Amino acid sequence: MPATAATEDLLRRLAPQVLGALVRRYGHFDAAEDAVQEALLAAARQWDADGDPAGGAGEVSEAGGAGGAGGSGGRPQNPLGWLIRVASRRLTDILRAEEARRRREERVAASAPRDELLAPPPGESRAPSKDDTLTLLFLCCHPVLGHEARTALTLRAVGGLTTAEIARAYLVPEATMAQRVSRAKRRIKEAGARFVPPGERERAERLGDVLHVLYLIFNEGYTATAGSSLQRHELAGEAIRLTRALRALLPANGEVTGLLALMLLTDARRAARSRPDGSLVPLDEQDRTLWDRGAVTEGLALVTEALSHKPVGSYQLQAAIAAVHDEAASAQDTDWPQILALYGLLERVAPGPVVTLNHAVAAAMVHGPRVGLSMLAALEDEPAMERHHRLGAVRAHLLERAGDREAARAAYSAAAELTLSLPERRYLLARAARLG
Structure with missing residues (x-):
């Protein structure tokens, strides 16, 4: 039976963390992503099988089929751990099968019991690091990749977007985007990229692409490019979460702070953007009492902080524009001359x-x-x-x-x-x- 919407949302949120945990432990980005996708499919089939969306069931059996298919159904008590175990086992199977190109992994698989294969390296916690997804984000923006390839791969691996969704965002055929993502994964593998947090210089080199990808993920969540729903809250929420983590890493960067401010000020309008029947409400017709005042307050404070950092970049200016909209008590009170001036600056900067x-x-x-x-x-x-x-x-x-x-x-x-x-x-x- 198909997974419930709640399970699909949960799987989307957990997928980058699972992928990050596998790449950190074993490397092999391309094979790890295949293993994660199989684990997600297994979870989608099993977790709601007993009609218990509340997740009260115990651990699901992982004995059946490739990637842990089988079991009696029910969401496990530790969904992240379940996915990591199933994906790890599937990855182990993949590595064993690739004898010619995976000699090191084949020797490990032949000499160690399965439980040892799943154990983290000495001194490493079994739980995935809270920084795994951020490290994965920077890995996907590796300089060996071109700009579009970096963005597409990150949207796929970190943002959880399907290849079709990314293709629509880039206005290219789905087959073209699938080839682009596959080539990107292959180039990262050939470059010998390691799954480690980047140093200061690497962060600086890749930061622009990282910010752009987070921006695209948020936009897809705020206004979905396709489908019956106007918004995809889980994507917008994940983009905000990742940007908060990035700001914790780079608190003095004005563009990082500006992007977080922009997301908060925009997402604050979420409840007012659609009617109960799902129909769209344009900005000038929204009931502003429905806006999230806590998000607005935080966003406005972040804009002030972001603009104190020079030079001023595109996300800082976009956040300033969003702030002018959110400060207006009504559409009629909007300071359009100020917005026009800010767009003039933005067009010069970006x-x-x-x-x-x-x-x-x-x-x-x-x-x-x-x-x-x-x-x-x-x-x-x-x-x-x-x-x-x-x-x-x-x-x-x-x-x-x-x-x-x-x-x-x-x-x-x-x-x-x-x-x-x-x-x-x-x-x-x-x-x-x-x-x-």
């Missing part, structure tokens, strides 16, 4: 089509919709925006504000055809229908 798109919205709020529409013209030939629904949605909104109802209706309908998110599609079609 230019890109999405920044230009948001800059156009801010300009329209200050100078009128026609000004915003003229700025959108610069994006018409951008390959990254050609099939992106947001460009059409913003154009439709500005056309509606400019009084061109017919053109706005057509633009809303065209944008709806481009999104794979059902809540966004319904919202766009509703806006089109409202215009006649």
